Amino acid sequence: MKxxxxxxxxxxxxxxxxxxLNVLLIFALVIIVSSVFFTYLSPGEELKIIKDMGLGSIMFxxxxxxxxxxxxxxxxxxxxxxxxxxxxxxVRKAEFVLGKFLGAVIIIFITLVxxxxxxxxxxxxKEDRWDIEIIxxxxxxxxxxxxxxxxxxxxxxxxxxxxxxxxxxxxxxxGHLTPRLDHMIEHTESVAVKIIMTILKTILxxxxxxxxxxxxxIGGHISDEYLFKVISYGLIYAFIMMLIxxxxxxxxxx
Numbered sequence: 001m002k003x004x005x006x007x008x009x010x011x012x013x014x015x016x017x018x019x020x021l022n023v024l025l026i027f028a029l030v031i032i033v034s035s036v037f038f039t040y041l042s043p044g045e046e047l048k049i050i051k052d053m054g055l056g057s058i059m060f061x062x063x064x065x066x067x068x069x070x071x072x073x074x075x076x077x078x079x080x081x082x083x084x085x086x087x088x089x090x091v092r093k094a095e096f097v098l099g100k101f102l103g104a105v106i107i108i109f110i111t112l113v114x115x116x117x118x119x120x121x122x123x124x125x126k127e128d129r130w131d132i133e134i135i136x137x138x139x140x141x142x143x144x145x146x147x148x149x150x151x152x153x154x155x156x157x158x159x160x161x162x163x164x165x166x167x168x169x170x171x172x173x174x175g176h177l178t179p180r181l182d183h184m185i186e187h188t189e190s191v192a193v194k195i196i197m198t199i200l201k202t203i204l205x206x207x208x209x210x211x212x213x214x215x216x217x218i219g220g221h222i223s224d225e226y227l228f229k230v231i232s233y234g235l236i237y238a239f240i241m242m243l244i245x246x247x248x249x250x251x252x253x254x
Contacts, residue, residue: 003092004099011073011103012110020068025111028061032119047126048217051134054119055213058112059141063172065111066145070104070152071164074249094246097157101242104149112142136222137212143234144210148172150241151205157249175207205237 015021035053074097116138123131152168159167181201185194209230212222 004095004102007096007099008102008106011100012106015069015103015107021065021107021111024061024065024068025114028057028111028115029118031057031061032115032122036122047123050122050126052213052217054122055134055137055141055216058115058119058138059144059211059213062108062112062115062141062145063148063169066104066108066148067152067165067168067172069107070101070149071156071168072161073100073104073153074156075159075161075164093250097153097245097249098242101150101153101245104153105146108142108145108149112138112145133212133220133222134216136227137216140210140212140222140227140230143231144207147205147207147234147238147241150238150245154241154245154248157245171205172207175205176211178204178206179208206233209233 032054035050035057116135119138120130120134123134148168148171151171152164155167156164178201181197185197185201188194188197212220214220215222
């Protein structure tokens with residue numbers, strides 16, 4: 001575990017120097033802050049606009065940071081031929097993959113904390129209190145991004161950086177459409193189609209479970225029970241993705 005943590009820490013240090021992630025973070029902060037200026041267009045709706053734009057920006061740019069941050073971590077080591085040196089340290093392949101995943105999680109956590117501090121500060125200036133429901137929504141967003149990173153890391157054990165990034169974004173979009181499969185299953189008569197859709201519903205991540213944006217904008221509540229269930233779901237899904245990643249990477253020869 002110490003070796004995995006060391007790889008994770010080194011991965012984060014390298015990511016900090018990448019312009020792409022820094023640019024994404026800056027864009028996110030600019031949009032979050034700019035939400036204040038849009039409030040002048042809709043008097044009486046200031047807080048809703050800030051919450052909507054803030055959470056939306058954190059979700060979107062957080063996804064891009066998770067995908068682009070994780071997509072090249074393993075392929076870059078393979079392309080630069082540094083993987084052989086690392087594996088023979090000796091560092092086991094599972095420790096290497098886990099370390100890269102932990103590095104991606106650290107990247108997500110730090111960038112999310114920075115965006116959240118700016119966002120929560122804007123809300124505090126309008127409400128004059130810290131909204132615990134928003135904090136819960138941000139916690140769910142963090143675990144959603146962890147799942148996104150785990151999927152991207154898993155695919156990155158066998159594919160190129162470009163494919164990994166594309167696949168990660170695709171899965172994020174599909175994951176938010178997964179709940180619609182219920183409607184499709186109910187309204188289809190073909191047994192074969194129902195079976196296929198049911199399998200897809202089981203395999204694909206349901207990212208709408210993590211999406212509390214609309215609920216927060218209208219002043220809704222997130223129960224502790226729901227928070228626990230969704231976090232558990234995210235951790236289990238990420239764990240399965242990492243197990244698959246270990247198996248796939250273990251088969252590779254360097």
